[in-house]
Amino acid sequence: MVWWAAGRVEILEAWEGRTIRTPRTELPMPSVVRFLRSRRRHGAPTIRFSRDSVFARDRGACQYCGKEVPRRDGTYDHITPKSRGGQTLWENIVLACRPCNQRKGNRTPSEAGMHLRVAPQRPSFAAIGTWQVLVGFGDTLPRAWRPYLGLDV
């Protein structure tokens, strides 16, 4: 609200029948807003490399067998093993379930006869953000948000 008052966001959609009361007036409660000016000045925002962001990029699925991996059971596989010069980078780390990680061991995927579903890359901010919003809201995702997330209305 402070951002809105300061002219930094534009309200694109408002909740039906919901308002925000201030001592002087009543305002529609925003459901979708757009930042008018990026808060970063240089280039596109980038996602910091972390276990959580790898988990989000890989949609919580083992990148070898495709099975969903609970967050606490997720392991992070170095595609080219660390002991063989593999680095800890977006392009060399994938989420893997324990059985796949154990099976692969200290080998490359081709040595282990395993295949990655997707070549890992640095994810876009939009892709991770959308997934986290969907997981957070599930079926309760507000309809007004759907077109902004690239979903069918």
Ligand SMILES: [Zn+2]
């Ligand atoms: Zn697996």
